[in-house]
């Protein structure tokens with residue numbers, strides 16, 4: 067595992083975008099994307115580089131990491147819509163090349179299996195972008211999560227619902243369940259870049275990088291990955 071420490075979120079965005087740009091030059095086709103606020107500056111940086119013609123998403127297919135259960139694809143806070151707003155519209159990636167689990171599927175267990183297999187059918191994820199929850203979650207793999215877990219339905223931790231309530235009118239509107247790629251699924255990505263900024267993330271970053279590899283800190287599984295890079299700012303690195 068590599069750790070890159072930038073001075074501030076702007077430096078993080080540049081460093082993370084450099085990793086994605088390098089991968090795109092090697093004709094990455096399958097890009098795994100996380101939602102949340104941490105990768106947004108990186109997405110903006112990537113979209114600007116694409117608009118300037120410095121890189122191209124022409125061969126990229128985007129795969130969502132997770133999705134809220136109960137929200138349709140058209141819901142403003144579905145991760146499908148969030149990634150359109152935060153990345154794909156500005157980067158020129160058409161909707162037909164966004165893949166994700168359907169949070170409004172009638173049979174959620176079948177939907178989780180379908181999505182897990184879809185990733186494999188497309189040849190796997192070439193580069194996965196991740197954020198990290200304040201409790202060490204990646205995707206919606208809350209602690210404790212089996213290190214070999216596959217895409218599945220999960221209950222959200224109360225901490226996560228509170229953290230994410232800023233995107234909804236009321237805490238009660240935050241879904242209780244989600245579909246998420248599992249830790250085993252995420253680990254199969256050929257390369258992973260985890261982005262974290264701000265002092266609130268410092269304990270989770272320290273636990274993931276320096277703590278034991280354990281189900282109680284899902285992000286610690288990245289210690290095992292042959293090509294995982296944490297790109298963090300000085301505040302998020304302050305407990306390393």
Ligand code: GLP
Nearest residue numbers: 100102103104197198199205206
């Ligand atoms: C959600 C997402 C995660 C993301 C996390 C952190 O829970 N499912 O993929 O990493 O939020 O979000 P933020 O970057 O806004 O702190």
